Amino acid sequence: MADFFLQALGQVGSPMVLALITIGVLFGIIGGCIPGFTVTMAILVVFPFTFAMDPVSGVSLMVGVFVGGYSGGLVSGVMLGIPGTPSSITTVYDGYPMAQKGEPGRALGIGVAASFLGTLISVAVLVFFGPLIASYSMKFRPWEITSLIVFALTLVAGLSNGAMLKGLLAAALGLLITTVGYDRNSNLRFDFDLPALGSGFEILPVMIGIFAFSQLMGNLEKLRDDKSDIKEVNTNVEIPYRKILLDMSRQKINTLRSSLIGSLVGALPGTGGTVANFISYDQAKKFSRHPEKFGTGTPDGIVASEASNSAVAGGAFVPTLALGIPGDLPMAIMMGVLILHGITPGPLMFEQNPVLVGAIYVSLLIGAVIMVLCQLLLVRWFAKISLIPQQVLVPVVLMLCAVGAFALNNNLFDVWVLFIFGILGYLLWKAEVPLTPLILGVVLGDNMERQLFRALELDSSWLTFLTRPLSALFLALAVASLIFSLYQNRKIRLQALATKGGDA
Amino acid sequence: MLMLTKDRALALAMMLMAGIMLVESGNIPPPNSWQPYGSALFPRILLVVVGALSLLILIRSLLAGARRADTPRRTFPQWLAHNRTVLGLFLLFGLYTVLLPLVGYIAATLGFLIVAFALLMGIDTRRKWIINLAVSGILVPLVYVIFRFGLNVWLP
Numbered sequence: 301m302a303d304f305f306l307q308a309l310g311q312v313g314s315p316m317v318l319a320l321i322t323i324g325v326l327f328g329i330i331g332g333c334i335p336g337f338t339v340t341m342a343i344l345v346v347f348p349f350t351f352a353m354d355p356v357s358g359v360s361l362m363v364g365v366f367v368g369g370y371s372g373g374l375v376s377g378v379m380l381g382i383p384g385t386p387s388s389i390t391t392v393y394d395g396y397p398m399a400q401k402g403e404p405g406r407a408l409g410i411g412v413a414a415s416f417l418g419t420l421i422s423v424a425v426l427v428f429f430g431p432l433i434a435s436y437s438m439k440f441r442p443w444e445i446t447s448l449i450v451f452a453l454t455l456v457a458g459l460s461n462g463a464m465l466k467g468l469l470a471a472a473l474g475l476l477i478t479t480v481g482y483d484r485n486s487n488l489r490f491d492f493d494l495p496a497l498g499s500g501f502e503i504l505p506v507m508i509g510i511f512a513f514s515q516l517m518g519n520l521e522k523l524r525d526d527k528s529d530i531k532e533v534n535t536n537v538e539i540p541y542r543k544i545l546l547d548m549s550r551q552k553i554n555t556l557r558s559s560l561i562g563s564l565v566g567a568l569p570g571t572g573g574t575v576a577n578f579i580s581y582d583q584a585k586k587f588s589r590h591p592e593k594f595g596t597g598t599p600d601g602i603v604a605s606e607a608s609n610s611a612v613a614g615g616a617f618v619p620t621l622a623l624g625i626p627g628d629l630p631m632a633i634m635m636g637v638l639i640l641h642g643i644t645p646g647p648l649m650f651e652q653n654p655v656l657v658g659a660i661y662v663s664l665l666i667g668a669v670i671m672v673l674c675q676l677l678l679v680r681w682f683a684k685i686s687l688i689p690q691q692v693l694v695p696v697v698l699m700l701c702a703v704g705a706f707a708l709n710n711n712l713f714d715v716w717v718l719f720i721f722g723i724l725g726y727l728l729w730k731a732e733v734p735l736t737p738l739i740l741g742v743v744l745g746d747n748m749e750r751q752l753f754r755a756l757e758l759d760s761s762w763l764t765f766l767t768r769p770l771s772a773l774f775l776a777l778a779v780a781s782l783i784f785s786l787y788q789n790r791k792i793r794l795q796a797l798a799t800k801g802g803d804a
Numbered sequence: 805m806l807m808l809t810k811d812r813a814l815a816l817a818m819m820l821m822a823g824i825m826l827v828e829s830g831n832i833p834p835p836n837s838w839q840p841y842g843s844a845l846f847p848r849i850l851l852v853v854v855g856a857l858s859l860l861i862l863i864r865s866l867l868a869g870a871r872r873a874d875t876p877r878r879t880f881p882q883w884l885a886h887n888r889t890v891l892g893l894f895l896l897f898g899l900y901t902v903l904l905p906l907v908g909y910i911a912a913t914l915g916f917l918i919v920a921f922a923l924l925m926g927i928d929t930r931r932k933w934i935i936n937l938a939v940s941g942i943l944v945p946l947v948y949v950i951f952r953f954g955l956n957v958w959l960p
Contacts, residue, residue, distance in 0.1 A: 469858065
C-alpha cells in the first residue's frame, strides 16, 4: 500500500496537479457559497475541463471541487443566513445567529476547522473501509452485482420524499435510456430510423441536461415567485484564531461523532450531505449538556453541521470505488469522470489502478488543507461572490454545459441530447418526479444489463437470484426498503391529515 | 369532469411512451441459438415496469381525486405570460443549438449570452447593459481560448 501511496503522492504533488486542486477547491467554494448553485452544479461545470487531462489530473481537479463545494455552503449560511447548498442548512441555525451577534469570523473559522477535520476523518474511513469492502466484493458474481444494483436503485427511489412510485418510475426510465442504440450483441434498438441514435446516448449530456436545466430553471422560477429584497452583506470579517482553537479544543467528541456520521451517511446510497447534516445536528443536540443553546449561535451546532457534511466527501467514495455504485448525484458524475478516462470503478479498481485510488486519497487530504487556506484568506471575496445574481449565472452555466457537451466527442448531436434531456428533466421535475434515481439509472443501466445477462448465460434459471444467499439478501433488502418507504409515506400522509384536521 | 392533473399527465405520457417503445421493440432482432434471451428482453422488462408504475400513479391519482391547486388556475395566455422567462430561455437555447454549427461558437454564444442576459436582467438601465456586454465579451473569448489552446478542443 505504501508504494502506491508514495507514487500517488509524487503525481499529485506535482505543481500542475497542485494548481488544479487549488482551482478545483476555489471553484467548489464559489459554487457552494452561491445559493441555489449547489456542489453538483459546480462539478458539472468543471467536468468538461477534465476531458483533455490525464486521469490523475482530472480526478484531482474534481476532488478539489468536492472538498471546496461541501465547505462552500458555510459562507452564505453564516453571512447571509441562506444555505449555499442543501447540505449546509443546519449550519445556518447557529452560524447566522453567531454572525448576527457580531462574531461572523468566529462562526466561519469554526466551520472551516470542522470541515477540515471532517474531511480528514472521512479520508481515514475511506482508506480503511474502501479496500476492505472491495476485497470482499471480489467474491460477487453477476447475480450479486445485479441484485446490488436493484437494491441501490430501490433504496434511492424509496428515499424520494413521499414519491416512491415516481422514484421507481424515474429509476426505470434511467435504465431504459441506456437501452437506446447498439447493444452488447451489436443489435440495434430504438433508433427510430435516426442514424444518430445508433450509438446511443452519451451518459454525460444526458446527466447534465436532466440535472442542470431543471435546477437552473427552478432557480429562475423561485426568483420570479420570491420577491424578497436582496440581503446586504458585511464583508469586513476578522478571524479570531485563538478563540477558534479554544472552541475546537472543546469539540473533540462532537467533531469525531459528526465526522463518522457524515462518512457513514455518505457511504449509503441516496442520502448525501443533507441527511448527514440533519442527523449529525440532531445527535449533537441530544448529546449536548446545553441543548437549549442550539439555534442561538453555539459552536456545537456549527461543528456538527460542517464536520458531517464535509465528511460525506470521503464516505461517498467508498461504494463508488469499492462497488462501482455511486450513492448520490455528485458521485454519479465522479463515476462518469472515471469512466471517461477509461477506468471502471469497482472492486478491481484497487488492483488495477492503485495509484489512481491513492491519488484520490492524497487529493482529498491536500484539498482539505487548501480549502482551509482559501477559506481563511479569501472569505471576504467569497462573501461578495455569493451575491452573484442568478440572472447572470444561469445563462453562463447553460453556455458552459453546451460547450462541455460538445467537447466530449466534438459532436453537435451531444448538444441536442443535452437540450432534449434538459426539456425532459424540467418536465419531470415539474411533475414532481425525483431526478436522482433517474440519473443513477442512466449511470448503472449498462452494467446492470451486462451482469443480468451474464448471470443468465451462466445459469438460465431466474431462481438462482434467490438461491444464492448474498443475492437473495440484496433483493430482500430491496423489498424491505420499499416496504419501509411505503410505511414512511403512509406516516407522512396521516400526519398531514392530522394537521389538516387540527387546523380545521 | 375529470381534470388533467400533473400525475395524470405524467402517467398518460409515460404509458404512451411505453406503448410506442413496446411496438418499436418488435424491430429488434429476435433471440437465436447463441442469444437465447435476445436483445429485446431487458428493454421490454423495463417498459412493462414503466407501464405498470404509470398505471399505479394514474389509479392513485384517480382515487385521490383532483387536488385543489395551491396556485390559481390560469388561462393559456396567462400561463404563457407567467412562464415567459423559462420558456424564453428554453427557446433561446434551442436557437443556440441550431445556430452553433451555422455561425460558429463565437457568434452563436455571444448572441445567446447577450439575449439571455437581456431576457433575465432586463435592459432598462445603462448599468445592466454594461454588465451584459462586459460578461458576454469577456467570457466568450476566454472559454474559447481555454478550450482551444488549453485543452486542445476545437469549438465549432
